[in-house]
Amino acid sequence: MPSIDRRSVLASGAVLGGAALAGLSPRLFAQERAVEALKPLTADVVPIGPAERADRIARAQQAMQRQGIDALLVEPGASLIYYTGVRWHRSERLTAAVIPAQGAPIVVTPFFEKPSVAESLAIPAEIRVWQEDENPHALVAAFLREKGLARGTIGIEETVRYFAVDGLKAALPDAKIVRDPVTRAIRMRKTAAEIALMQKASDVTMAAYRWTWPQVRAGMTPADIGALMAAATRALGGSVEFNLVLLGEAAAYPHGSGKPQAVRAGEVVLMDCGCTVQDYQSDISRSWVHGATPTAQQRKVWNDVAHGQQIAIAAAKLGVPAGSVDDAVRGWYEKQGYGPGYALPGLSHRTGHGIGMEGHEPVNLVHGETTPLTEGMCFSNEPGLYLPGVMGIRLEDCFHMTAQGPAWFSKPPVSIEEPIG
Numbered sequence: 001m002p003s004i005d006r007r008s009v010l011a012s013g014a015v016l017g018g019a020a021l022a023g024l025s026p027r028l029f030a031q032e033r034a035v036e037a038l039k040p041l042t043a044d045v046v047p048i049g050p051a052e053r054a055d056r057i058a059r060a061q062q063a064m065q066r067q068g069i070d071a072l073l074v075e076p077g078a079s080l081i082y083y084t085g086v087r088w089h090r091s092e093r094l095t096a097a098v099i100p101a102q103g104a105p106i107v108v109t110p111f112f113e114k115p116s117v118a119e120s121l122a123i124p125a126e127i128r129v130w131q132e133d134e135n136p137h138a139l140v141a142a143f144l145r146e147k148g149l150a151r152g153t154i155g156i157e158e159t160v161r162y163f164a165v166d167g168l169k170a171a172l173p174d175a176k177i178v179r180d181p182v183t184r185a186i187r188m189r190k191t192a193a194e195i196a197l198m199q200k201a202s203d204v205t206m207a208a209y210r211w212t213w214p215q216v217r218a219g220m221t222p223a224d225i226g227a228l229m230a231a232a233t234r235a236l237g238g239s240v241e242f243n244l245v246l247l248g249e250a251a252a253y254p255h256g257s258g259k260p261q262a263v264r265a266g267e268v269v270l271m272d273c274g275c276t277v278q279d280y281q282s283d284i285s286r287s288w289v290h291g292a293t294p295t296a297q298q299r300k301v302w303n304d305v306a307h308g309q310q311i312a313i314a315a316a317k318l319g320v321p322a323g324s325v326d327d328a329v330r331g332w333y334e335k336q337g338y339g340p341g342y343a344l345p346g347l348s349h350r351t352g353h354g355i356g357m358e359g360h361e362p363v364n365l366v367h368g369e370t371t372p373l374t375e376g377m378c379f380s381n382e383p384g385l386y387l388p389g390v391m392g393i394r395l396e397d398c399f400h401m402t403a404q405g406p407a408w409f410s411k412p413p414v415s416i417e418e419p420i421g
Contacts, residue, residue, distance in 0.1 A: 035231045038211060041204050042237030045197065047278045048085075052193050053123050056083055056186065057099065063182045064101040070152030071144060072099040072180055073168065075160045078357040079183050081279060085122025088113075094136040094164055097125070100147050108139050137167030144172060155180035184362050188354055189376035195400055197280035198356065198378060202398065202409035204238035205275050205282040209420050212271075218291060220263045222247060222256075229273055238275030241282075241359060246270040251287065251392035254349055254384065265291035268298065268391045274359060281359050283380050284410055285396030288419035298393075301385050302416040304336055305393045308383035309412050312351050312365070313399060316373060316381075316406040323369035326351040329383045330367070338385060341367075345387040352380040355398055377401045378409075 060083070064072065074080050074097045076088040086107060088095050095109040095117060104124055109117045111129040118127060128143065130136045144152060153176045156165055169177055190198070211232045216225055222245035230240045246253070247261040251270040263269060272285040287305075289298050308329045315328035329351050333339055338346030350366035353359075355378050363371040365379055377400065384394030398409040413421035 035211065035228070035235045038207075038232060038235040040235070040237030041207060042200060042277055045200055045237075045278055046193065048193060048197075050122065052191065053083065053085060055191075057105065057123065059186055060099060060182050061101050063186065064099075064155070067181055068153055069155045069178070069180070069182060070101050070149045071147070072155045072157060072182065073097075073140065073160060073164065074099065074157040074180075074183070075164060077159055078279075079157050079159070079187065082183075082187060082357060083123070084125060085120050086117055087120045088117055090161070092163075094130075094140075094167070096140065096160075096164065098140055098143055100144075100149070103147065106143055108136055108143075110136075135167070135171065137164070137171040140168055141171035144175065150174055152176070153178055155182060157183050187356060188362055189374060190356060190378055190400065191376065194280060194356065195376075195378075197278050198282065198398070198400070199409055201238060201275050201277040201280055201282035202284065204233060204236045204277060205273055205284050206410050206421070207236050208232035208238070208275070209271070209273070209284065209286060213286075213288075213420050216263060216269060216290065218263050218265055222261055225263075225269075225271070229271070233273075233275045238277055238282075241274040241276050242272075244272040246272075246392070249389060249391060251394075252386045252388045252390060253392065254386060254394070263290050266295075268393065270392060270394055272394065272396065279357050281355060281357065282409070283355055283359055283396060283398055285382060285384070285394040286413065286419050286421075287393045287395060288416060294416050298391065299416055301387070301391070301393045302395075302419075304333070304338075305383060305385050305395050306412060306414075308333065308347070308351075308385075309381050309395055309397065312381045312383060313406050313408075316365075316379070316399065316401070318374065318401060318403075318405065319372050321370045322363050322365050322373055322379075323367050325365040325373075326367050326369075333383070333385070346385060347383050348386055349384070351383045354378060355380055373401050375401050375403055 076090050080086050084097050093110045097105050097107050099105040107127045111131050114129050130139050151174045157180045212229045225245045226243035229243045233240050246256045248267040250257040250261050251268045269290050270287045274283040311329050312325050315325045350364050352365035354361035380398050382396035386392040397412050399406045413419045
């Protein structure tokens with residue numbers, strides 16, 4: 001589901017232990033204790049290994065050579081982990097990898113950070129350091145000059161900050177600085193090892209949903225429900241990425257409302273949750289009516305969203321433009337009286353987004369997106385319907401493209417009475 005704002009983890013579910021449980025009601029305390037019976041699903045997980053990372057570097061270098069890119073600059077974040085394994089934070093002090101089109105990469109970092117950065121470095125790469133009174137951009141430039149690239153074409157990974165780009169331009173004025181055309185294209189097509197980790201993350205989230213759903217009671221707040229979901233996710237072996245819980249009329253707004261909310265009989269409960277397993281994410285949403293028979297309107301909207309998911313998965317064929325999936329869903333919704341286009345009431349956001357190491361990655365299932373669907377691409381499928389002032393329904397399951405077409409990571413639920421699946 002769009003927006004990074006919902007990715008905040010609810011602190012009330014952060015720890016399974018006496019201190020965290022002490023502030024809960026007796027009922028919630030008992031439920032948190034019950035989660036301890038859950039067993040991890042991740043004991044058989046195979047992390048990304050040296051051979052996989054070596055292949056990533058090799059594929060990137062092959063693509064660089066084809067496209068006339070002489071080197072890539074990558075700052076900390078998902079792409080740095082993807083290529084090098086280095087888990088580091090961004091600060092005013094530059095840490096970055098420089099990946100040449102030929103030869104081994106280097107990592108540039110402050111002198112006093114070298115031991116920490118080296119702990120997670122997972123590829124053969126020299127770590128070059130700079131002191132506090134030195135210019136880190138000059139260090140990057142010096143390496144590029146050694147490679148004969150003082151006038152080369154340097155690709156900048158798309159999330160690199162301006163100060164790093166500006167500094168490199170000043171230190172290497174004759175180089176051609178361009179947007180990196182390689183990393184996005186490689187990362188959006190997942191390998192079997194990546195798919196396996198995403199499948200495990202989805203399995204964990206679905207198991208956490210199945211445990212949490214029966215625990216929901218009238219009067220609970222989003223924080224109460226989020227705490228239970230977080231506790232179950234951790235017990236099952238996942239790292240909590242986000243738990244968004246929207247209740248009643250707040251479910252009409254894709255990322256919620258700041259107004260007080262509580263579970264009430266006859267109103268919608270919408271949950272949008274995900275976890276991480278070895279750097280790879282899940283993103284699954286479920287909606288239901290709590291403690292009462294759904295009204296005719298609630299049932300119709302739920303069924304329409306369920307059908308929207310099926311339209312999307314049927315439209316996701318190898319070779320078609322990604323935007324055509326969104327168009328197929330939106331076209332059917334308009335025939336049902338929603339919209340038109342992105343107007344409310346209706347599907348006010350794209351049908352889906354790419355997913356992998358980050359919850360939102362290129363490419364999106366959105367009108368106008370021309371990138372063709374190819375094997376290894378992974379997407380959310382979440383054609384929610386939102387009726388402001390009334391309610392919203394979102395069902396979200398992710399899928400990946402195979403040689404035979406799309407395959408679900410988690411299977412959509414079959415009815416509003418059995419809303420988890």
